Amino acid sequence: MSRVSRQALRLPAYRRDPEGTHPPLDSPAYRSTALRHPKRPLVLLPQRLTEVTGPLLGPGRIGPQDNDLTRQHEDEPVGQRILVHGRLLDGDGGPVRNSLVEIWQANAAGRYRHIGDRWPAPLDPNFDGVGRTLTDDEGRYEFLTVKPGAYPWGNHDNAWRPAHIHFSVFGSAFTQRLVTQMYFPDDPLFDQDPIFNSVPDPKARERMISRFDLSRTVESWALAFEFDIVLRGREASVFEDEEDE
């Protein structure tokens, strides 16, 4: 028996997302899942102290130009400048404040600055494709970057990934941790992409597509896209954790 005395702890609880919101780990059309999806059933993890808390990663993680991917080198990167902005929200519509948002992406030619990316599109010496920022009190974030290109990959015949930006966010609890991808409206490659289509619910898939935002487009400078990220919300009421083992 634990030497820590039992105590009733009032803990928040986070809603579980409806079936179909997230892709299954076993998703045969995306070949890399074949050897990497667990075959044994997942064990339900109750939400206790470790799961309802999470890392609070603040300003110490951010450098001055980290949210402007076009100014990280002496010269500007090649490509269409875009402002990507949005809000980090929980499922109840509340802002997730002062929270770290990290992005990474290919350059305008569709190539990542990574030793493993051998697709012979040009590298851009002025583009790393890495950004970080913190959400403000309203949960807002923004990045200035260039629109990433589509790129081929080896999943199936004539396979191309739709243009996308990878997003990593933490929320305020371990249960809210999310890595996702932001896509661009009306991409002709959606239909054949098994990663985009791994999400079973079509409405959920649409939540990964950014919205062209004319109101934030900067005259004679940059197009704008809006992308809100929604993390699971809290249950309506907290529950009493009775440590009922």
Place this chain on the structure above:
Amino acid sequence: MNLGSTPSQTVGPFLSIGLPWTDGPAVTADEGADTVWIKGVVSDGAGEPVPDALVETWQADRDGRFDHPDDPRGAVPGFRGFGRCPTEPDGSYAIRTVLPGALPGQAPHIDVSVFARGLLQRVVTRIYFPEHAEQHRTDPVLAAVPAGRRDTLIAVPTAGGYRFDVRLQGEGETVFFDV
């Protein structure tokens, strides 16, 4: 209001341009006597190492407390509690930390997320420590795990710390949790 959640997507093969931090593996900066390394290998269903994974850890401090407003016992500032390490070409990772204290009604443990190409969502597991065998008998999470698979959650002592391997699939498959 209940907004639909944004779906999860894979980190892809090039996660290491955007996610790792220089100090990511150092959950604790100090080199105190109770500092331990947790090292292991992430492997796939063919037993091959996964060279493009990222391991993240989240844990309580030495006293079983979190630096977080939702710890109802009061936040205890100063311990990041979070570790992040990409795997090497040989599938290995290493996190430098301290053993967490016990939590009310639970044995000391560390929550772990693993991200990789081919994982459309992170997988989640827990690290427990062999010296707490007595507390493991009453731990509610271990109790929910089939007895024959619990050993996949128990770190193995090594010189300077512990070994904790993650097997995504196949023989000795690690227990993963639905959070």
